[in-house]
Amino acid sequence: MSVRRLLTSTLGSVVLALSSLGATTATATPAAADPCGFYETSADAYYNHCTSDGSRVVIKVEAAWADDYERCVAPGRTWLGSASGIQGAHYVGRTC
Secondary structure (H helix, E strand, O other): OOHHHHHHHHHHHHHHHHHOOHHHHHHHHHHHOOOOOEEEEOEEEEEOOOOOOOOOOOEEEEEEOOOOEEEEEEEEEEEEOOOOOOEEEEEEEEEE
């Protein structure tokens, strides 16, 4: 096999491998649609309690124009309110 043919074949393999790697990472983004913990959409604020044991946990909700408060949340996504009214939320370290 000539050197030119070997280089062309190797280069083609590298390009193919890199392009398939890019396709794999592009399809991985939809899983981040509902991340664990606090997140916001353009209009709403949510807390997603990710668990496999069915536990309920206490979170502290940081409100924009009111006092912060604690809330007990079940596994899965919980709507906290308008994104403009909620600044954040976090697990406080205990179950409910």
